[in-house]
Amino acid sequence: MTRLIGGPPDQYPDRYDVGSPIELLPNAARQVLIHGTLDNAVPVSQSEQYVRRAAESGDECSLVKLEGTGHFELIDPESDAWSSVLTAVETLLDVNRSRSS
Numbered sequence: 001m002t003r004l005i006g007g008p009p010d011q012y013p014d015r016y017d018v019g020s021p022i023e024l025l026p027n028a029a030r031q032v033l034i035h036g037t038l039d040n041a042v043p044v045s046q047s048e049q050y051v052r053r054a055a056e057s058g059d060e061c062s063l064v065k066l067e068g069t070g071h072f073e074l075i076d077p078e079s080d081a082w083s084s085v086l087t088a089v090e091t092l093l094d095v096n097r098s099r100s101s
């Protein structure tokens with residue numbers, strides 16, 4: 001993150017705030033976060049915190065934790081996790097479709 005933002009949070013707090021999804025709540029969209037429990041790039045606690053804050057702000061947000069799944073398996077159609085990701089996305093889309101009709 002430091003390379004992407006251009007420096008550490010204490011040097012560029014405004015950049016980190018603008019780039020942080022939790023700082024953009026509420027966003028008025030139903031959200032489903034999908035997170036692998038073995039993700040070594042982003043701790044699952046970040047998603048848990050986001051879901052709590054989203055709910056506190058009035059957003060509808062849920063978290064699907066995939067046991068034994070790392071960071072990149074979620075976007076790999078060949079991974080064991082892919083069917084769970086697909087199900088979560090399809091469920092989200094179906095719910096949103098039924099709300100708009």
